[in-house]
Amino acid sequence: MHSDHDMTLVLLAALLCAFGSWVIANLYRHGLKQTPRQALLWYFLTAVTSGITIWCTHFIAMLAYQPDAPVSFDFGLTFASLVIAITGSTVGILIAGMFRKRVTTVIGGVILGLSISAMHYTGMIAYxxxxxxxxxxxxxxxxxxxxxxxxxxxLFFGAQGDKYARSKMTASFALAIVGLHFTGMAAFHVTPTTLIGGHSNPDEYRLLALVIAGTAAMIVMGGLFTYFIENRTRLENIVELRQARDEARDASRAKSEFMSVLSHELRTPLTIINGYASFLTNLKGHTIAKLKPNEQISKVHFEELGDQTERYGGRIKSAGDHLLTIINELLDYTSIELNSIKLNKTFFQAGELLAELEEQFQGLAKEKQAVLEIECDDFDVFADRGRCKQILINLLGNALKFSSASSIRMRAKRVGDTCRLEVEDNGCGMPEEDLQRIFQAFIQAESAAKSADGGTGLGLAISKKLAAAHEGDIQVESAVGVGTKFTVDLPDCASEIRVENALAAA
Known part of the structure; x- marks a missing residue:
């Protein structure tokens, strides 16, 4: 380096060169990860950033050169040097990036180096x-x-996959720019033709260098900002895709488990139905086969035959009811998913609904050795009675089948303008992680999954959606070994509707 340089501007040029080279390394390596069509845009952005960095580093370094003679610039050639830097960088980076072979990387690197050289010496001619x-x-x-x-x-370093590749590309490219400039300046010698001692060029050159540096920094920052925004968006998309993949995987696993459970649930009642239907079909033949020789069929035989028929028919009906419940759950969930559910809202007494359910489930409660109790305020509800009953059947059935509770309570009360229905048991309870997933379709809590009663895993999902169809919600509280409480809140406008109807009648 010549001794007659303004070291402040030399340092400014070096800093700009280092920063620009780092941005170029980031943009180029990012372009290598894109599809060919997307990569074109990133390579062009890399080339523009490269051309501006090269040119601005050179021009600021030229302004830093302070010979003992007046200097000026041919701005036409100076602008041409900028065009050469951008064009040459574009060609070199495109060849190296698009083909991504060793020979094309060499060709691209040679073109990029020649563009730096052509820019430098065009700028020197303009000096x-x-x-x-x-x-x-x-x-x-x-x-x-x-x-x-x-x-x-x-360019070779930029294509590598190790963690220091970006730093090595930055250092190599910065050395290429700075090395060419100051080696080229070492080849440049001037003998002033005028005898002007201690000549110094105008201070405006320093200001011009600062303006160029600031402009270049903003342009390079724009490229860097674009990279950061796109990279952040890409990372967010990757996170979303991973979440979607995990959710799809969980859903697929849940559906596979559901199909396994469903096949078992369907096979059991169908086996019972087929078995007892086969017994009924052969019942007459079995009865005749038991007769002694010359014995006639008597009234006693008919009574025995009738008792067996009634017993087998009852078991067939029970299995058929179980099968129908499963099919209805599937149809309900499908219709809810298709948003084709329709509510038939009417006035009904909450106490009557709970009493009906208590009577319906007393047999199962005795079988499970559980005490079933109801607590209810005296008020009317304006909702779809059948759907409210379906929600409570799902909650109460789960409590009896899966909780191992000795006491189960159903409550109905008014909270403001809301009808609140509760099903609480003192059974085994559920861990915290199950509370977040039991309302998902095809999902069962651990205790339910291990229960001999089985189930489709759709009951709570259907209940949640039915409550939502009423513009309400279901919440659950549970602790392992303590019990579980489900709370159903349904917006209830029965009192307001009665007032409106009374005013309309008046």
Missing amino acids: RIEGIIHWDKTYLVASVLLAMVLSTVA
């Missing part, structure tokens, strides 16, 4: 000075070779 210029051809050739070699090395 006008009152003096005799001498060139050292050794330094001149060395500067061009240095630019080509280091540019090629930078």
Whole structure:
């Protein structure tokens, strides 16, 4: 480096070069990860950033050169050097990035190095000075070779996958730019033709260098900002895709488990139905076969035959009811998913509904050795009675079948303008992690999954959606070993509707 340089501007040029090279490394490596069509845009952005970085580093370094002679610039050639830098960078980066082969990387690196050299020496031609210029051809050739070699090395580093590849590309490219400039300047010698001692060029050159540096920094920052925004968006998309993949995987696993459970649930009642239907079909033949020789069928035989028929028919009906419940749950869930559910809202007494359910489930409660109790305020509800009953059947059935509770309570009360229905047991309870998933379709809590009573895993999902169809919700509280409480809140406008109807009648 010549001794007659403004070191402040030299440092400014070096900092701009280092920062620009780092941005170029980020953009180029990001482009390598894209599809060919998307990569074109990123390679072009890389090339523009590269051309501006190269040109601005060179121009600021030229302004830092302070010979003892007046200087000026041919702005036409100076602008041409900028175009050469951007165009050459575009060609070199596209060849190296699009084909991604060793030979194309070398070709791209050579073109990129030649574009740096062409920009530099075009800028030198645009540099006008009152003096005799001498060139050292050794330094001149060395500067061009240095630019080509280091540019090629930078592109090779950029294509590597190790964690230091970005840093190595940044350092190599920065050395290519700075090395060419100051090696080229070492080849440049001026003998002033005027005898002006202690000449210094205008202070406006320093200001011009600062303006160019600021403009270049903003442009390079724009490229960096674009990279960060796109990279952040890509990372967010990756996270969303992973979540979607995990959810799809969980859903697929849940559906597979559901199909396994469903096949068992369907096979059991169908086996019972087929078995007892087969007994009924052969019942007459079995009865005749038991008769002694010459014995006639008597009234006793008919009574025994009738008792067996009634017993088998009852078991067939029980299995058929179980099968119908499963099918109805599937149809309900399908219709709810298709948003084709329709509510038939009417006025009904909450106490009557709970008493009806108590009577319906007393047999199962005795079988499970559980006490079933109801607590209810005296009020009317304006809702779909059948759907409310379906919700409570699901909750009460689960409590009896899965909780191992000795006491189960159903409550109905008014909270403001809301009808609140509760089903609480003192059974085994559920862990916290199950509370977040039991309302999902095809999902059962651990205790339910291990129960001999089985189930489709659709009951709570259907109940949740039915409550939502009433513009309400279901909440659950549970503790392992303590019990579980389900709370159904349904917006209830019965009192307001009665007032409106009374006013309309008046």
